[in-house]
Amino acid sequence: MPMNLAFSFPPAIDPRRFAEVIARAEGWGFDMAYTPDQGFFRDPFVALTYAAARTSRIALGLGVVNPYTRHPVQIARAAATLSEACDGRFVLGLGAGERANLRDKLGAPQGPFLAALRDTITVIRDLFAGKEISLETPVFSLKGVKLDFPVARPMPLYIATTDPQGYRLVGELADGIILGDMGDPQAVRWALGLVAEGARAAGRKPEDIAVVGWITTIVTENMVPVKDKLRRIIAMAARGMHKETRRALAIDEATVAKIRLLLDGGATVGSDVLADAMLDRMAIVGPPGLCLERIHVLREAGVTQLGVRMPAAVAANMDFEGNLRALATEILPKLKA
Numbered sequence: 001m002p003m004n005l006a007f008s009f010p011p012a013i014d015p016r017r018f019a020e021v022i023a024r025a026e027g028w029g030f031d032m033a034y035t036p037d038q039g040f041f042r043d044p045f046v047a048l049t050y051a052a053a054r055t056s057r058i059a060l061g062l063g064v065v066n067p068y069t070r071h072p073v074q075i076a077r078a079a080a081t082l083s084e085a086c087d088g089r090f091v092l093g094l095g096a097g098e099r100a101n102l103r104d105k106l107g108a109p110q111g112p113f114l115a116a117l118r119d120t121i122t123v124i125r126d127l128f129a130g131k132e133i134s135l136e137t138p139v140f141s142l143k144g145v146k147l148d149f150p151v152a153r154p155m156p157l158y159i160a161t162t163d164p165q166g167y168r169l170v171g172e173l174a175d176g177i178i179l180g181d182m183g184d185p186q187a188v189r190w191a192l193g194l195v196a197e198g199a200r201a202a203g204r205k206p207e208d209i210a211v212v213g214w215i216t217t218i219v220t221e222n223m224v225p226v227k228d229k230l231r232r233i234i235a236m237a238a239r240g241m242h243k244e245t246r247r248a249l250a251i252d253e254a255t256v257a258k259i260r261l262l263l264d265g266g267a268t269v270g271s272d273v274l275a276d277a278m279l280d281r282m283a284i285v286g287p288p289g290l291c292l293e294r295i296h297v298l299r300e301a302g303v304t305q306l307g308v309r310m311p312a313a314v315a316a317n318m319d320f321e322g323n324l325r326a327l328a329t330e331i332l333p334k335l336k337a
Contacts, residue, residue, distance in 0.1 A: 006032035028328035034063035052086035066097030111138035171198025176210030288330035
């Protein structure tokens with residue numbers, strides 16, 4: 001079965017230029033483009049609306065938005081509007097959001113993530129169904145809210161999580177899962193086993209759930225300097241994961257403790273702490289043949305869409321569009337074969 005190829009592109013530039021990049025990627029054959037709601041970049045819903053006007057085929061995703069800094073009613077309104085604007089090509093990704101760099105800076109409400117996510121999905125789907133909702137939760141409240149317009153194009157809802165209970169929640173409720181920084185097939189199979197548990201318990205078919213491998217993927221013949229640029233970013237991702245997911249990726253807690261000390265102190269994370277073998281379990285870096293081999297292995301493990309990630313801090317020092325072109329010419333045709 002062919003694997004879809006997507007990419008993540010933060011709205012860090014003028015929305016017209018942002019839309020132009022996505023339009024070029026559509027021409028190159030990419031299936032989907034995601035943009036995150038992270039930090040304090042330009043608004044992702046507005047940026048994707050520009051992209052919707054410039055494209056006709058490529059799917060557009062919000063990957064991801066959270067219910068702490070955006071009220072679920074506002075998420076529902078914006079998502080439904082964007083889905084109309086792109087004729088149903090929109091996918092809504094939900095996650096916890098950045099704690100330190102976003103939620104804490106805004107004084108966002110606190111509350112258990114999985115409970116908030118369950119409530120958010122329920123609210124969004126009920127609003128799309130035309131229901132009036134009253135609900136009080138630790139994170140948000142609604143008092144007799146009903147959308148004043150019909151939602152003709154409800155979009156798929158994906159969940160991004162590294163929590164084992166979150167994987168089960170995906171199986172129970174969501175249309176797809178975003179597996180962040182999981183480039184190891186054994187770890188992917190473990191996570192998808194939990195998704196399948198949740199799906200079967202809810203009377204759903206696990207095979208109906210889309211699986212996005214959200215992985216930093218860089219095509220290069222010169223791996224050493226690229227991996228060195230990535231090491232700190234990958235270390236931050238490892239620190240933020242649930243400990244059970246780290247264990248599945250063979251990242252021991254002693255290494256995580258070292259990573260925390262280095263990151264908190266602003267020090268460099270070297271290969272003596274985050275070894276190449278560990279980095280390779282969380283990212284795909286190398287020549288086209290090696291990248292394609294790694295991607296095929298993930299497809300066999302159950303990934304249905306590769307979501308190519310290049311973190312903003314890395315993209316600032318690398319050729320973002322050049323990497324997309326390399327993926328489009330060297331990888332995409334073979335994935336579709």
